[in-house]
Amino acid sequence: MTRSGLMRAAVLHGKEDVRIERVAVPRLEPGDVLLRTRVALTCGTDAKVFRRGYHAKMIVPPAVFGHEMAGVVEEVAPGVEGWVPGTPVVAANSAPCGECYYCRHEMSSLCDDLLFWNGAYAEFARIPARVVSKNLLPLEEGVDFREAAMVEPLACVIRGVEESWIGRGQSVAVIGTGPIGLMFVALARMRGAHVVAAGRRRERLDKATEMGAEGTVSPRAGEDLAELLRQRSPDGRGADVVIEAVGLPETSEAAVRSVRKGGVVQLFGGCPADTKIGIDSQRLHYQELTIKSTFHHTPESVRKAFRLIADGHIDPNAFITAEEPLERLPEVLGGMASGAAGLKTAILPWGPDR
Ligand SMILES: [Zn+2]
Ligand SMILES: [Zn+2]
Numbered sequence: 001m002t003r004s005g006l007m008r009a010a011v012l013h014g015k016e017d018v019r020i021e022r023v024a025v026p027r028l029e030p031g032d033v034l035l036r037t038r039v040a041l042t043c044g045t046d047a048k049v050f051r052r053g054y055h056a057k058m059i060v061p062p063a064v065f066g067h068e069m070a071g072v073v074e075e076v077a078p079g080v081e082g083w084v085p086g087t088p089v090v091a092a093n094s095a096p097c098g099e100c101y102y103c104r105h106e107m108s109s110l111c112d113d114l115l116f117w118n119g120a121y122a123e124f125a126r127i128p129a130r131v132v133s134k135n136l137l138p139l140e141e142g143v144d145f146r147e148a149a150m151v152e153p154l155a156c157v158i159r160g161v162e163e164s165w166i167g168r169g170q171s172v173a174v175i176g177t178g179p180i181g182l183m184f185v186a187l188a189r190m191r192g193a194h195v196v197a198a199g200r201r202r203e204r205l206d207k208a209t210e211m212g213a214e215g216t217v218s219p220r221a222g223e224d225l226a227e228l229l230r231q232r233s234p235d236g237r238g239a240d241v242v243i244e245a246v247g248l249p250e251t252s253e254a255a256v257r258s259v260r261k262g263g264v265v266q267l268f269g270g271c272p273a274d275t276k277i278g279i280d281s282q283r284l285h286y287q288e289l290t291i292k293s294t295f296h297h298t299p300e301s302v303r304k305a306f307r308l309i310a311d312g313h314i315d316p317n318a319f320i321t322a323e324e325p326l327e328r329l330p331e332v333l334g335g336m337a338s339g340a341a342g343l344k345t346a347i348l349p350w351g352p353d354r
Contacts, residue, residue: 041150041346
């Protein structure tokens with residue numbers, strides 16, 4: 001071991017309480033790999049965890065957190081084959097078991113035993129054996145840590161686009177202009193669709209336009225989002241595909257109300273627990289709507305995301321608007337929770353030297 005046994009890490013203690021502390025470097029189990037974190041990206045999920053002080057499924061304070069990262073193999077535990085210290089890599093934040101009903105039927109995002117790891121906001125992160133064997137990828141020449149760290153969210157959005165059957169010439173409405181909504185805009189454009197983006201902030205709508213949105217919609221108080229989206233759709237009949245990337249019941253309902261007959265609604269932004277949405281069952285049936293709600297990624301979509309970045313089809317730097325040292329993470333998350341204008345921030349636990 002080359003380290004003192006301690007590292008700097010962001011520790012979540014509770015609601016809006018994140019402290020940078022010295023904690024033990026994670027211990028490895030057989031098959032695990034220890035990564036030196038070069039870039040950890042902020043994510044809306046982490047801002048939510050910061051605001052609430054926990055994550056129902058995976059984070060009980062006090063705990064390290066953060067899940068979008070790229071770094072360098074620091075140490076490999078016994079039983080690890082094919083990885084050597086010094087290799088630059090990106091790790092996805094989970095891996096499916098490969099054995100349950102869902103894994104055996106090509107639905108591994110629904111794995112009964114999806115294994116998550118957290119702790120990207122730290123000098124070192126332990127990548128569990130299963131993730132090492134299924135979702136750890138070496139970086140290629142020309143891909144830097146900042147770019148590679150975008151693989152995880154992009155892999156989720158790739159699945160969202162594929163599951164929504166977005167194709168050439170279609171009209172697509174994207175509700176929400178956070179990083180996820182903007183990734184949908186960019187990927188839908190890449191597939192040759194015509195995109196209208198809906199959001200509130202002018203700078204974000206401008207960003208959507210930069211990424212290829214042909215129109216934007218920004219409802220004012222009292223205006224009906226569904227109605228505005230219909231007005232912007234071909235012949236006013238509604239878009240072929242409507243993506244909800246906000247995660248609120250109101251916008252989910254607006255998405256369903258604005259799609260054309262026979263269209264696809266993708267409720268991608270997960271709504272808070274204990275919320276419900278109302279859907280007009282007559283419309284659902286007589287207008288033959290398809291409502292999907294795609295969750296998470298698969299080892300396959302993780303690899304597709306890596307290819308899109310490595311081949312230069314998606315530029316992660318368009319989504320990363322700041323770089324900060326680990327010490328600034330509490331302020332950065334606080335800013336996100338209160339609606340700061342930036343997109344993703346690259347947190348650099350070892351400083352900017354790459
Ligand atoms: Zn994320
Ligand atoms: Zn499984």
